[in-house]
Structure formats: structure tokens, C-alpha cells
Amino acid sequence: xxxxxxxxxxxxxxxxxxxxxxxxxxxxxxxxxxxxxxxxxxxxxxxxxxxxxxxxxxxxxxxxxxxxxxxxxxxxxxxxxxxxxxxxxxxxxxxxxxxxxxxxxxxxxxxxxxxxxxxxxxxxxxxxxxxxxxxxxxxxxxxxxxxxxxxxx
Numbered sequence: 001x002x003x004x005x006x007x008x009x010x011x012x013x014x015x016x017x018x019x020x021x022x023x024x025x026x027x028x029x030x031x032x033x034x035x036x037x038x039x040x041x042x043x044x045x046x047x048x049x050x051x052x053x054x055x056x057x058x059x060x061x062x063x064x065x066x067x068x069x070x071x072x073x074x075x076x077x078x079x080x081x082x083x084x085x086x087x088x089x090x091x092x093x094x095x096x097x098x099x100x101x102x103x104x105x106x107x108x109x110x111x112x113x114x115x116x117x118x119x120x121x122x123x124x125x126x127x128x129x130x131x132x133x134x135x136x137x138x139x140x141x142x143x144x145x146x147x148x149x150x151x152x153x
Contacts, residue, residue, distance in 0.1 A: 001095040004050040004060065009039045011057045012050075019082040024119035049076070049103055051096050059083040059092035061100055065107055073110040076100075081114065081125075088121070097132050113137065 004012060013035050020030045042048040047066060053059040063078040078100070083092050097114065104112035114129050116122040117140055126136075 001051060001053040001092070001099055004039070004043055004052045004057075006040065006043055008052050008057055009036060009043070012039050012052065012060055015057060015060050015082055015084070016080070018084065019080060019118065019120070022085075022118070022120050049100060051099055053083075053092040053095055054087070058087045059096055061096040063100060063104075063112075065104065065109055068111075074104075074108055076104045076107075076109045076112040078114050080118075093125075093128060094132065097129070101133070115140065 013032055016035050017030050017032070020026060039050065042050045042062065047064060049061070049063040049065065051061045059082065061078060061081045063076055065074055065076045067073065068075050081093065081096060083090075100114075101112065114134055116125045116129075130136075
């Protein structure tokens with residue numbers, strides 16, 4: 001488990017596509033070029049946390065750190081945590097989350113958060129987050145607009 005580098009980007013794009021295919025967003029277009037640009041930027045930014053596990057990578061976590069909009073204390077949210085199906089239930093997610101906790105603590109983050117908005121194994125993932133010290137902090141809702149977004153399964 002380590003911070004991602006430029007060399008990891010092609011594999012992270014593959015992982016991102018796999019996550020997208022499993023997610024409730026699978027009917028929306030995945031843009032490889034946009035993801036490459038985002039990851040290329042992210043690996044150079046101290047306020048962005050991009051971690052991979054495995055060689056080749058079979059899991060990744062991507063999060064950001066920023067000040068709360070109303071003050072100077074820091075908050076952090078993940079954009080994604082993905083582990084390939086064949087590696088789920090092993091130690092990758094635990095290692096990634098524990099490293100996320102270590103990094104956010106070292107940065108002085110007052111409120112590090114993780115979420116399960118993709119609709120992929122949300123209850124199982126929530127239980128993992130709770131075992132690792134996180135607690136529920138509200139709910140997330142998505143507006144049903146008749147668009148191509150799939151219902152969470």
C-alpha cells in the first residue's frame with residue numbers, strides 16, 4: 001500500500017472503469033481522458049490523497065482535504081474507494097482506510113469522512129467503516145430525474 005505515482009495511472013484508470021461498471025452510474029459515459037488528467041493532477045497535489053494497494057494495483061482510494069467552507073479547520077471526503085471483486089474481504093480496504101486515517105491525522109484534518117455513494121456493497125462497506133472507527137454522519141440522497149442512473153442494488 002502506497003501513494004500512487006504517474007506510473008500507476010494506466011492501472012488506476014482500469015480500476016476506475018471497473019468501479020464505474022459495477023456502480024449505479026454504469027449507464028453514464030466513462031471518460032478515460034478526463035480520468036487520466038484528474039489522476040495526473042492528483043498525484044502532484046498534497047491536498048489530494050491517492051493511494052493504491054497491490055502490484056499491480058487491485059485497490060485504490062482517492063480523497064481530498066480542504067478547509068470547511070465556514071472556517072479554517074480541515075475536512076476530508078473520499079471520491080472513491082475501490083477493491084476488485086476477487087480481492088474483497090482481504091486486507092486491501094483496511095490498509096487503504098488506515099493509511100487515509102494516518103494521513104488525515106498528520107494533516108490535522110478535523111473531520112475525515114468516507115462514503116458509499118456508488119451503490120456497490122454499501123452495507124458491507126459501511127460495516128467495514130464502522131469497524132475502522134467511522135460513524136454514520138447523515139444520509140445521502142440522489143434526485144430521481146428519469147436519467148440513466150441505475151438504482152443502487
